[in-house]
Amino acid sequence: MSAAPLVSLRAVAKRYATGTLAVRGVDLDIDAGDFVALLGPSGCGKSTLLRMVAGLAAPTGGSILWPGGAAAAKDIGFVFQEPTLMPWATALANVALPLELAGMGRAEAAERAAAMLARVELKGFEAAYPRALSGGMRMRVSIARALVTRPRLLMMDEPFAALDEITRFRLNNDLLRLWEAERFTVLFVTHSVFESVYLARRIVVMAARPGRIEADLPIDAAYPRGEDFRTSAAYAAHCRGVSQALGHAMAVHAG
Known part of the structure; x- marks a missing residue:
């Protein structure tokens, strides 16, 4: 990991022309070589946040900082929900x-x-x-x-959500294999607790309306990860912890 983050978000907010506040007060550092999952229910601003980091949408508040300069902000790859x-x-x-x-x-x-x-x-x-x-x-x-x-940063917006479970597992494994070999940085949006725990080093749990960070959880399992990890007690424990954090985030919104 580098001394300075690859990208830093400071008090980032997004309000649409309709008046809807989609994202509020997001502070987040993404280190070079990290694998970070953005996890949360539909409508919590995960994809909006991703698009702002990618430069596909502009924040209406706060700032997105690239310590490596303007060139780093352009050194990205983006995978959408559909192959396009x-x-x-x-x-x-x-x-x-x-x-x-x-x-x-x-x-x-x-x-x-x-x-x-x-x-x-x-x-x-x-x-x-x-x-x-x-x-x-x-x-x-x-x-x-x-x-x-x-690219130095690969952003993925629920890329495997529409696939069957077997294909999804295979692509999860393929993605990890590529990441371990190249160690590009990954910011990965998902609404699956199980997928986020299997893939990520960190899971950022978001709550909705407005979208905001409720928890930033490390997943300390070693790589490479495979079926042994997916069926392990450690994996199950991490899934329980992340599920509890997600449940709390949703309860806060419901309340």
Whole structure:
């Protein structure tokens, strides 16, 4: 971990033109190389917070600071809830697009994209179009596209929520394998206690209306994590603790 955070949020707030206060007073530091999960019920501002960090939405209060300077703020990859692939382009062309937009030559971009597809276990599917791929495979292409530029920060907005449980488990494992190998920073939005405990080093629990942080919980289990961890007493204990924190956050809102 670096001495200074990769990105710091200070009293960040978001109020929409309708008057709705979506996020209020969020203070959060994300260290380089960390894996942080934002956990909370629908409507608690998780995705709004993610989009503000990514520069896709502007905060209406507070500040988002990048100690590494403006270049660090642009050194990001983003994976949306849906793969958002170009349906008329092959898997290879979809992954190569960010490199070509950055000015890389087509041949070099294709080589880098092919290597990234192999990293997400899609070697042999370079010429496939999105319509010919399963939901899990389309999400792998989306992850490859986000990582092909080798970003320092990868932001993921509930990327596996629509997938079946078996595919979700596999993609969780694949994501951890890539993260352990490269140690990019991850900010991962989810509403699943079980997924957050399995993946993250820290879980930031949010409450709704307005969205705010209720707890910041470390998950001290060692990596690599696999089925042994998923079926362990330590995993179950962490899930109970996180569930209790989430239940408290929801009770505060309900009250």
